[in-house]
Each structure stands twice: as structure tokens, then as C-alpha cells.
Amino acid sequence: MLHIPGAWQRAARGAGLLEPDGTASPTIFAEITALAVAHDAINLGQGFPDEDGPQEVLDAATAAIRAGVNQYSPGRGHAELLAAVAEHQQRWYGLEIDPARQVLVTAGATEALAATLLALIDGPDDEVVVFEPYYDSYAACVALAGATLVPVPLRWPNLEPDLDDLRAAVSDRTRLIVVNDPHNPTGTVFSDDVRREIVRLSHHHDALIVTDEVYEHLVLDGPHVPIATLPDAAERTLSISSGGKTFRTTGWKVGWITGPAALIDAVLAVKQFLTYVNGAPFQPAIAAGLRLPDEYFQDLAATQRLRADLLGAGLTAAGFTVSNPAGSYFTVADASALLADGEDASDFCRTLPARIGVAAIPLTAFVSRQHRRDYATLVRFAACKRTEVIEAASARLAASAR
Missing domain, CATH: 3.90.1150.10 (Aspartate Aminotransferase, domain 1)
Structure with a gap:
């Protein structure tokens, strides 16, 4: 063989x-x-x-194709989508985002996560904390980058992380804490105590936070609370989301990352050698979706x-x-x-x-x-x-x- x-x-x-x-x-x-x-x-x-998904979004994609938006988009993403993502973060969460420097469009959230992990993991001494059970690409990408996966269990029946387990998992070797909230596969939404402790630990151990927020508009009771909105969190947080779940367009694979410009630049340095760019006519369509009424x-x-x-x-x-x-x-x-x-x-x-x-x-x-x-x-x-x-x-x- x-x-x-x-x-x-x-x-x-x-x-x-x-x-x-x-x-x-x-x-x-x-x-x-x-x-x-x-x-x-x-x-x-x-x-x-x-x-x-909504007809307005589908029609915007068709209009973009007919208007000739069929070649490579700019490396950071279509300007219309960069602006719409920044507007979305301000509209829903009060986050001030520079669309030219603090947003990067990706081939879905999966590529965003892969590019981020590959960009920010520096070798076998690095550890990446995740909440287990976890979306399966996390473990694959951490292993591909050569780091060690450190799981924090979500135990039945409440499927919430225990703060002592979280503290035990994060150490000076922790490079990244990956936070999927709302959580796939459990349906859990993390408590304010958990979010605050993640931020505290990230400062104490000089770790970065990477969030996977693709279900941000599918919180079943109450508003979504991004970690980046917490005090002292935005400076060390990369927030990832996508249009697939929110607009029922999972096959379009349009995602994005927001965060500090220096971190976005680091991820771009890797992402540009993965897909380079993707989904040109779908990007302005997702922008139209992000601007739909409440x-x-x-x-x-x-x-x-x-x-x-x-x-x-x-x-x-x-x-x-x-x-x-x-x-x-x-x-x-x-x-x-x-x-x-x-x-x-x-x-x-x-x-x-x-x-x-x-x-x-x-x-x-x-x-x-x-x-x-x-x-x-x-x-x-x-x-x-x-x-x-x-x-x-x-x-x-x-x-x-x-």
C-alpha cells in the first residue's frame, strides 16, 4: 500500500x-x-x-452577477460588505470598527478559523483552549498548526463550562482561547460570569481570544453578547461570523473576521494564500442582508x-x-x-x-x-x-x- x-x-x-x-x-x-x-x-x-434565505438577499446576488461582479474581489473583501459588517457591529453591539483596517472577508467562518489558527499559533509549545464538545474543524486546524488542544468540558445536564475547569485549562502556554457562543453542538449560550472569566484569564496569561459567533442572531431568548463588548476585551479579541446561518445561505461561504488592525493583518498574511478571495457576487448580497430591518x-x-x-x-x-x-x-x-x-x-x-x-x-x-x-x-x-x-x-x- x-x-x-x-x-x-x-x-x-x-x-x-x-x-x-x-x-x-x-x-x-x-x-x-x-x-x-x-x-x-x-x-x-x-x-x-x-x-x-430572504428574497432581498437572493435578488442582490442575482443583480450583482448581472452587473458583472464576477471576478476577483479585493483581498480584504468587497467594499460594500466591509462597510456593512462594520455597520452591523455598531448597530447591534455598539462596537466601533474601521471597515478598511479591522474587517476581513473569508470563505465562510471555517476558513476564518483556519486562517486565524494558522496565523497566530507559533509552534508545538502553544496551547489552544476550546470548549468540548467542539465544532470538528477546531481540533483539525489546531493539529495542523502543530499546537496542543486543551478542552474545557461542557458537562451534562447544564452543558455550561465550570469556572474551575476553565481556570485549570488556561495557562501561560495558552496562545488562544476559542469561544463558540452560541455553541455548536450543544445549543449553550455562555453566562456573563464565563465571558468575564475568559477575558480575565486572557489578560492574566497574555492569551488571545478567538470567537465563533455564526449563531449570533439565533439566541432564543435575549440579545447576543459578544465578548469583544466586555471591558478590556476588544484589544485582544478576533470575532468571527458569517452570513450562512443568519441568511440561510450556507453554500455561499461568506464569512468575516473583525478585530484589532494588527491581528487582522496577521490573519490576512495567511488567508491570502488559502482561498485568496471568494464569492464575489455573494459579498454585496450578504451586505444587503446585514442591512435588513430588525x-x-x-x-x-x-x-x-x-x-x-x-x-x-x-x-x-x-x-x-x-x-x-x-x-x-x-x-x-x-x-x-x-x-x-x-x-x-x-x-x-x-x-x-x-x-x-x-x-x-x-x-x-x-x-x-x-x-x-x-x-x-x-x-x-x-x-x-x-x-x-x-x-x-x-x-x-x-x-x-x-
Whole structure:
């Protein structure tokens, strides 16, 4: 067999996808999606919407294509989007952002995170603190950059970080603290105490903060609070978001980073050698979305709240113990009462499409190998589908108990 050395092994190992024989295994997402298709199940595994975004945003993309916005955009991003991101940060959070120096457009939040980690990690002595379970690209990119991932557990049932665990994880070796709030995959929204402690620790240990805020407009109760708005935080925080979740345009892959100009310049130095630029006609379209009236954003959160409630009712009726989400697309449920002897959530999720006609992802897909036992009974469901689809899935789940 051909031996293929390289950094890909670090990335695959970091994401938990490197087998003992040195081959890369497929993700659980691909496996569960195939099972959903085979059994005509409602797929609540992957976190993308099944409906288009607002017509104003779609029309703006079409208009940009017809107007000839089809070549490379400027390296930092289309001027219209840079301005709209700065306006958005001021409008919602009171943050003063220079669009020319403090905003960088990326190929979605995933590239923003990759470019940031590659730019700011300096070698094997660096540590990156994340909250576990975590979005799977975090571990892959940290490993690719050669640093060490240090997880802070979010423990069932409240799925909030313990402050003592957080303090134990952050040290003088910590280069970055990655904060996903609202949180994927748990649906957690961090408390003010947690946010303040992250800022305090970042100063005490001279660490930088990197936030992943793609669900910022999907907080189900109350406003989103970016860490950059806290006292003494903006100077050492890079805030990442995107238009995919807010405007139901995940395939457009338009994201951005905001923060101090020197940090943005550092990330740009790496990002320009990744995608260079992307999505030229979609950038002014996302700018149009960011300028939509408040009612659009309020309705978005209200709709997600309704769908989360519908899903939670079906899961409860089916016998799951449900952690009610505070934000994002996701609901985590404990399947302990439904598992056969010797079965865990991974086994359970592989049979769910055939037995019940609903697909979901075991939470162990989002944790490091050594901690999978701690999450062995937990399942993530995505409530980002049309309301009638969530109603149908909820009905199937409730019927399974009968």
C-alpha cells in the first residue's frame, strides 16, 4: 500500500479520523446522511437549512452577477460588505470598527478559523483552549498548526463550562482561547460570569481570544453578547461570523473576521494564500442582508425558538431527556433510557433512520477520543429545517414511544 506522509495525518488525527492503520476514516456525518437517504428518514443530523434565505438577499446576488461582479474581489473583501459588517457591529453591539483596517472577508467562518489558527499559533509549545464538545474543524486546524488542544468540558445536564475547569485549562502556554457562543453542538449560550472569566484569564496569561459567533442572531431568548463588548476585551479579541446561518445561505461561504488592525493583518498574511478571495457576487448580497430591518432578525430567532420547542416536545415524548437549547440550531438529548444493553449513542444513531425515520448525530462526533465515554449517551438533533419537517420528525419520534 502506498505510504503518504504529510500534515494531513495531523489534521485527521486531530479530528479523530485517523485509523490505527494510518488511513483516514469518513466522518459520521457522511455515514448518517447515507443511512437517512437509504431509509427515507428526516435528516436532523447536518446543520444546514432546507429553505432559501430572504428574497432581498437572493435578488442582490442575482443583480450583482448581472452587473458583472464576477471576478476577483479585493483581498480584504468587497467594499460594500466591509462597510456593512462594520455597520452591523455598531448597530447591534455598539462596537466601533474601521471597515478598511479591522474587517476581513473569508470563505465562510471555517476558513476564518483556519486562517486565524494558522496565523497566530507559533509552534508545538502553544496551547489552544476550546470548549468540548467542539465544532470538528477546531481540533483539525489546531493539529495542523502543530499546537496542543486543551478542552474545557461542557458537562451534562447544564452543558455550561465550570469556572474551575476553565481556570485549570488556561495557562501561560495558552496562545488562544476559542469561544463558540452560541455553541455548536450543544445549543449553550455562555453566562456573563464565563465571558468575564475568559477575558480575565486572557489578560492574566497574555492569551488571545478567538470567537465563533455564526449563531449570533439565533439566541432564543435575549440579545447576543459578544465578548469583544466586555471591558478590556476588544484589544485582544478576533470575532468571527458569517452570513450562512443568519441568511440561510450556507453554500455561499461568506464569512468575516473583525478585530484589532494588527491581528487582522496577521490573519490576512495567511488567508491570502488559502482561498485568496471568494464569492464575489455573494459579498454585496450578504451586505444587503446585514442591512435588513430588525424585524427580519427577530423573526429568525422566533422561528428557531418555535422549531426547537416542537423538536423538544417530540424528543421528550419519545423518552429522551432533553437539554433545552438557549441558541443555535441544535438540541442535545440523552438517550440513556432508550439504549439497549451495551449500546451507546453511536450505535443508536446508526439504527435510528431505519427504526424511527429520523437521523441524528452522536455527540461523540464532537469530542476527543479520550473523552468519548463522558458523552456516550448524548445525541445532537438539528432543528433548522422547515417547521412542517420538524413537526413530522417530532411526530415520528413521539410515535416511537407507542
